[in-house]
């Protein structure tokens with residue numbers, strides 16, 4: 156048995172990207188919009204990796220000592236377990252699981268979501284954590300984007316795009 160991936164058609168991709176363009180906030184100050192947009196196009200068009208499969212993309216959030224809200228997006232087959240692991244890994248991470256979005260291609264969706272929020276200039280630069288000495292990535296500040304409800308809305312739109320590309324099993 157083998158698998159055949161049917162990617163988004165060119166027309167679907169163009170329609171999707173026009174829409175994404177319309178919902179993106181104003182020009183990023185840190186990243187060249189053209190460059191990162193090309194990365195998003197490539198991430199959407201690329202077939203899921205062999206290791207990819209059904210799962211969830213989640214959003215967690217925590218309040219920083221300065222009162223700002225820090226959000227984290229990632230993928231997992233079991234977001235509740237991931238939250239516990241995260242709490243063990245870093246005792247400063249008092250994250251609460253806010254939303255869980257099911258998808259057919261969890262790794263691919265995570266990559267696409269991270270690209271989108273990087274383009275939207277809501278990505279927090281990775282920093283070396285004083286609690287666990289790990290460089291924390293995948294963190295975002297989405298307050299200006301309607302908080303987690305806004306981020307979830309975009310994630311669901313991106314999920315619909317990612318899941319449009321179908322993975323089919325054949326008897327070839």
Ligand SMILES: [Zn+2]
Pocket residue numbers: 244245246247248284285286287288289291
């Ligand atoms: Zn840490």
